[in-house]
Amino acid sequence: MEITVDLHADETCPAKAYLMRTRGISSGLWKRIKHSGTFAVNGVPAIAARTMLRAGDIVSYELPIVSSVTPEQLPLSIVYEDNDLLVIDKPAGQLVHPTTKEAHGTVANAVLGLYTARGISLDFHPCHRLDRNTSGLLLIAKRPEVQHQIARTHTLERTYLALIEGAITPTSGTIDAPIARALPSIILRHVAPDGKPARTHYETVWTNGEHTLLRLRLETGRTHQIRVHLAHLGYPLLGDDLYGGNTQRITRHALHSTQLTLSQPCTHEVLTITAPLPEDMTEIVHHISIS
Numbered sequence: 001m002e003i004t005v006d007l008h009a010d011e012t013c014p015a016k017a018y019l020m021r022t023r024g025i026s027s028g029l030w031k032r033i034k035h036s037g038t039f040a041v042n043g044v045p046a047i048a049a050r051t052m053l054r055a056g057d058i059v060s061y062e063l064p065i066v067s068s069v070t071p072e073q074l075p076l077s078i079v080y081e082d083n084d085l086l087v088i089d090k091p092a093g094q095l096v097h098p099t100t101k102e103a104h105g106t107v108a109n110a111v112l113g114l115y116t117a118r119g120i121s122l123d124f125h126p127c128h129r130l131d132r133n134t135s136g137l138l139l140i141a142k143r144p145e146v147q148h149q150i151a152r153t154h155t156l157e158r159t160y161l162a163l164i165e166g167a168i169t170p171t172s173g174t175i176d177a178p179i180a181r182a183l184p185s186i187i188l189r190h191v192a193p194d195g196k197p198a199r200t201h202y203e204t205v206w207t208n209g210e211h212t213l214l215r216l217r218l219e220t221g222r223t224h225q226i227r228v229h230l231a232h233l234g235y236p237l238l239g240d241d242l243y244g245g246n247t248q249r250i251t252r253h254a255l256h257s258t259q260l261t262l263s264q265p266c267t268h269e270v271l272t273i274t275a276p277l278p279e280d281m282t283e284i285v286h287h288i289s290i291s
Contacts (some may be wrong), residue, residue, distance in 0.1 A: 015051040024149025074110035136257025163254035172203035
């Protein structure tokens with residue numbers, strides 16, 4: 001990593017303060033940089049904690065990557081990529097992270113496989129969650145400071161498309177209902193007064209009275225948030241057997257991450273990235289719209 005310092009001609013700044021302010025580096029990441037033994041200014045090794053930076057200085061460092069994920073050459077649908085970010089269109093059925101029971105075939109394996117094939121040393125830094133059976137867009141930072149900056153600035157806006165039975169009323173609105181674990185289960189969530197704040201904005205895209213296509217925007221990002229909120233209102237996702245959805249037309253919950261909007265953390269360009277409905281949801285929409 002190389003960074004050219006942008007300061008006024010007569011200005012100086014401690015390295016820690018400069019990197020935290022301009023690169024979004026967290027205190028934890030600063031400690032890793034400080035102790036990496038690779039910190040240098042203008043090609044000369046330096047003690048990071050004692051370094052004052054000036055305009056035009058070139059700061060460099062390398063962070064060792066310690067990952068238990070095995071790189072694998074797997075299909076990967078890349079929708080957007082730049083020097084800092086990667087956005088993929090994840091198929092339903094694929095895990096984002098490996099688990100102790102399923103260590104291969106995940107998005108993480110595929111992304112590290114991509115980096116390995118390109119001969120670059122990067123780790124896996126997803127910026128939000130997607131359940132195994134949710135399809136669509138997943139934002140991945142190429143470096144931890146980029147991931148931290150996206151989380152810190154709260155500029156990422158996520159929009160989903162979903163299919164439900166019935167016609168929700170009102171046709172648009174906000175679901176503001178806290179979500180907690182449904183103990184003793186470690187998987188199930190439910191709406192509960194002592195839960196964490198959760199807000200989902202929704203609007204009806206199309207309905208025939210028996211089925212409805214919804215567009216939903218997350219204001220918060222709780223586990224299973226859309227699934228729990230819609231089930232709480234009595235409109236579980238089609239295919240969502242965990243929360244009472246009808247599985248006759250589709251065997252996974254009918255939820256698709258269709259749009260990401262964010263400010264690119266390094267260039268500050270506003271990005272809007274979209275992905276169309278996958279085939280299984282498209283077929284349902286087509287069938288119910290002509291029936």
